[in-house]
Amino acid sequence: MLLYDSGVSGNCYKVRLLFAHLGIGYERREVDVVDRSNRAQLLGAINPALRIPTLILDDGRALAESGAILFYFADGTEYLPDDRFERAQVLQWLFFEQYSHEPYIAVARFWRHAGIEVPDSDREAKRRGGLAALQAMEGHLTGREFLLGERYTIADIALFAYTHVAPEGGFELEPYPAIRTWLGRVAAQPGHVPITA
């Protein structure tokens, strides 16, 4: 398989982390996340959203969106429950991550990485949204081992990706003990690889 990838992208890291757990081999093609001028040429025919990760399966079919890729490959493995309601709960967290977490915490980190200057009001809006996401996670993880309870799933993989590097976007994790304990628990899973791997 071929993964259109970026070493700094948490969205791509989710896929790399699941593949590491599952021992799935693949090629990586690095895509520029700052200069997007070649995106349409590179991805236009395979992913209308022009986002990465985009994955080309061995049979040539393309699949995109980190949450969809995680769900597809985790299906039938220990990383996705069989129970219909638990699967829906996993999806709830995957959508939470893409709507209420990533647009704030990942984008604030991206601005710093890429040296992009934005108005204070934009930075403040990202900060408010990111703090709300972290508070939601902290409340939920208090008294739970993982997002689904006792079981490590792709919900944890999806939320770990940008949460563990949140300080790179200015979100200190000191006020969130349940998140910090959970981050350690995720990083201790067999087959874990860091975002830099």
Added chain:
Amino acid sequence: MLLYDSGVSGNCYKVRLLFAHLGIGYERREVDVVDRSNRAQLLGAINPALRIPTLILDDGRALAESGAILFYFADGTEYLPDDRFERAQVLQWLFFEQYSHEPYIAVARFWRHAGIEVPDSDREAKRRGGLAALQAMEGHLTGREFLLGERYTIADIALFAYTHVAPEGGFELEPYPAIRTWLGRVAAQPGHVPITA
């Protein structure tokens, strides 16, 4: 079941539309989408993201995020394929909608509905993102009946919700003939209900 709902919310409409197709009965509780001051009190214990739709199942368990609710109830019905790859494609479109479509097209409509004044630069950013989403859809729908090909699925339900009211946010659909034909095809499905139902 009890649906924390809003009559103007396209995210809630997705759930109402699927339930109409499936003949599923439920109660609706209207939630204010402008004044969110009571959100934590109302939803804090059942949905950490404090978003609607949030659904209370008959057994008291809560499920949130429109995409997760759609997937849960469509599973095993004609509105979600059984094939593992096709299910992943459905999820790809559900994530596309929440990340690349709704934050632009729905938010621009919300600003108008709620009479919220924003800087021109914000309005322009929403416009650029919304046009990119519509162009992605137009390209994909050209030559296809539905997002998954010949089959009407929850991917169409999810994208129909805010696309068919996109003009309310200033996105005219005249330049998108494939989208317009598809909108008519979706609205002609048995059991279809309008957003105002």
